[in-house]
Amino acid sequence: MALKLGYKDLIADAMSKIETLDLEQAKALLDDPDTLFVDIRDVRELEREGMIPNAFHAPRGMLEFWVDPDSPYYKPELGSGKRLLLYCGSAWRSALAVEVLGRMGVPNVCHVAGGFTAWKKAELPVAQKPSKPAAA
Numbered sequence: 589m590a591l592k593l594g595y596k597d598l599i600a601d602a603m604s605k606i607e608t609l610d611l612e613q614a615k616a617l618l619d620d621p622d623t624l625f626v627d628i629r630d631v632r633e634l635e636r637e638g639m640i641p642n643a644f645h646a647p648r649g650m651l652e653f654w655v656d657p658d659s660p661y662y663k664p665e666l667g668s669g670k671r672l673l674l675y676c677g678s679a680w681r682s683a684l685a686v687e688v689l690g691r692m693g694v695p696n697v698c699h700v701a702g703g704f705t706a707w708k709k710a711e712l713p714v715a716q717k718p719s720k721p722a723a724a
Contacts, residue, residue, distance in 0.1 A: 602687035
């Protein structure tokens with residue numbers, strides 16, 4: 589089956605339309621109170637590999653629902669007015685996600701070049717996924 593557009597085409601198109609921060613630019617924003625790092629990887633990836641310290645986890649499959657104030661799944665953290673700095677494993681999912689959020693009208697959204705794989709390879713700070721509090 590021949591596709592009209594393959595994943596590489598989709599990623600290349602998204603990358604031509606979005607803002608990408610290199611690792612040094614992203615690292616400089618780690619303690620910026622006006623920036624929210626958003627990890628869009630699957631929870632199993634977070635458990636296995638860790639995450640950027642203080643990042644907010646928003647699984648890729650729920651992102652559009654969590655960012656839309658009209659959605660019953662809306663997360664106020666994503667509508668705080670902070671710059672949203674998305675990342676995934678290799679910057680493929682995050683490129684597509686940033687492009688979609690831009691089309692939705694989400695302001696000030698970008699992603700990290702190379703994703704979490706590049707972040708770890710550069711030996712930048714990594715934290716363990718926070719454990720959920722025990723049910724009362």
